[in-house]
Amino acid sequence: MTNLEKYINAFVESLEVAAEDVPALKYGESDQWDSVGHMSLIAALEDAFDIMVDMDDIIDLSSFEKGKEILAKYDVEI
Amino acid sequence: MFDVNELPALSAYEWAHEEKHAFLTRELCELTRHHAARCPEYHKMLAASGVDVDRVQRFEELPFLPVRLFKEFSLKSVPDEELHKTMTSSGTTGQQVSRIYLDRETSTLQSKVLSRIVGEFLGKQRLPMIILDTSAIIKNRAMFSARGAGILGFSMFGRDKIYALDENMQLDVEGLKAFLKKHEGEDIFLFGFTFMIWQHFCAELRKSGYRPDLSRGVLIHGGGWKKLADQHITTAQFRQALHETCGLTRVHDYYGMVEQTGTIYMECECGHLHAPVWSDITIRRPSDFGVAEKGALGLIQVSSLLPHSYPGHMLLTEDEGRILGEDDCPCGRKGKYFEIIGRIRRAEVRGCSDTYEQK
Numbered sequence: 001m002t003n004l005e006k007y008i009n010a011f012v013e014s015l016e017v018a019a020e021d022v023p024a025l026k027y028g029e030s031d032q033w034d035s036v037g038h039m040s041l042i043a044a045l046e047d048a049f050d051i052m053v054d055m056d057d058i059i060d061l062s063s064f065e066k067g068k069e070i071l072a073k074y075d076v077e078i
Numbered sequence: 079m080f081d082v083n084e085l086p087a088l089s090a091y092e093w094a095h096e097e098k099h100a101f102l103t104r105e106l107c108e109l110t111r112h113h114a115a116r117c118p119e120y121h122k123m124l125a126a127s128g129v130d131v132d133r134v135q136r137f138e139e140l141p142f143l144p145v146r147l148f149k150e151f152s153l154k155s156v157p158d159e160e161l162h163k164t165m166t167s168s169g170t171t172g173q174q175v176s177r178i179y180l181d182r183e184t185s186t187l188q189s190k191v192l193s194r195i196v197g198e199f200l201g202k203q204r205l206p207m208i209i210l211d212t213s214a215i216i217k218n219r220a221m222f223s224a225r226g227a228g229i230l231g232f233s234m235f236g237r238d239k240i241y242a243l244d245e246n247m248q249l250d251v252e253g254l255k256a257f258l259k260k261h262e263g264e265d266i267f268l269f270g271f272t273f274m275i276w277q278h279f280c281a282e283l284r285k286s287g288y289r290p291d292l293s294r295g296v297l298i299h300g301g302g303w304k305k306l307a308d309q310h311i312t313t314a315q316f317r318q319a320l321h322e323t324c325g326l327t328r329v330h331d332y333y334g335m336v337e338q339t340g341t342i343y344m345e346c347e348c349g350h351l352h353a354p355v356w357s358d359i360t361i362r363r364p365s366d367f368g369v370a371e372k373g374a375l376g377l378i379q380v381s382s383l384l385p386h387s388y389p390g391h392m393l394l395t396e397d398e399g400r401i402l403g404e405d406d407c408p409c410g411r412k413g414k415y416f417e418i419i420g421r422i423r424r425a426e427v428r429g430c431s432d433t434y435e436q437k
Binding site: 062 | 202
């Protein structure tokens with residue numbers, strides 16, 4: 001699986017959304033990506049890329065696009 | 079006004095009185111103007127108070143709103159289309175709940191400041207986390223409560239989380255054993271609500287005879303003492319029970335409310351609650367609402383720089399307490415430190431962990 005596939009997959013599995021909807025997702029703008037979903041998403045990303053995300057980055061990860069920037073800090077290129 | 083995005087970068091407990099008070103006065107005056115310009119109801123109340131913000135020398139002169147106003151009115155300082163979420167307080171059936179309107183900016187600010195404060199006690203690393211509550215609490219999003227919201231808010235500081243209690247409120251002994259084996263030698267973060275910890279976690283440990291070694295644990299708990307006070311349980315007994323049943327010694331209570339999420343008041347190693355740089359405590363005499371002197375009992379007013387989307391920056395609570403000192407706590411943290419005595423009579427019974435009713 002490519003990193004992009006793993007990245008999309010983390011959203012699909014933790015938020016229970018369809019893969020084609022993932023790129024448009026923003027935190028708080030869908031029922032699935034609420035505060036509960038957010039913590040599941042963080043856990044899924046940490047598992048998928050074997051990283052530990054800092055608190056500030058957890059707070060800042062507010063969209064599909066923003067998440068890519070944040071993962072780059074952990075040397076994960078999407 | 080101070081750049082909102084820079085606020086979380088301040089050190090939580092380093093500013094002494096003069097610097098902090100001048101800073102808060104300047105910022106709270108600005109916030110008062112901000113809300114008066116955006117929230118018509120607040121504008122009216124400010125006008126009725128007769129306070130001229132331009133002449134205010136000390137933030138204590140600014141008007142404050144009773145917390146219960148947020149139950150009776152929809153108070154917001156942002157247009158509806160910018161609302162991100164609405165927090166409700168933990169009113170039990172039949173009581174009215176507070177409605178706190180958050181936009182993205184205020185919500186993010188709350189999370190960042192909370193993480194700054196908690197980081198002072200847990201360190202920068204996210205620790206393995208045990209939630210001293212039932213796994214049922216966040217499974218059903220429809221019945222999502224203040225307890226669930228609190229658990230989620232604090233989950234940010236943990237990793238590899240487990241719940242100590244299963245869906246039937248039974249201790250998950252096997253789960254705890256496996257978790258502690260996996261994280262042997264590591265610091266562990268524990269979080270829960272005071273009443274649930276006492277009534278379920280400690281009680282279940284006693285009953286089962288299982289004595290997990292949590293001597294490397296740091297517990298943060300909150301949600302009020304009302305139910306324990308009713309049973310005549312003191313802080314000392316609570317701590318003693320934790321020490322006996324699982325070896326926990328690093329235990330920090332906190333005081334906070336949904337009306338000012340983010341700026342919580344953490345209990346230090348000396349047992350004192352501390353105001354961080356972003357907020358302050360003022361004790362007011364119930365007779366005339368004047369500022370009470372140090373050590374005197376009175377109503378607690380909380381002032382916070384975080385509320386931008388709703389006019390909740392200066393609130394009079396229904397809790398009673400007293401200031402113990404300022405800038406000179408033996409723990410080394412600057413700012414005021416205080417204690418809570420209880421809730422004033424006639425006030426509604428409320429507290430986060432009070433929403434759990436024993437069957």
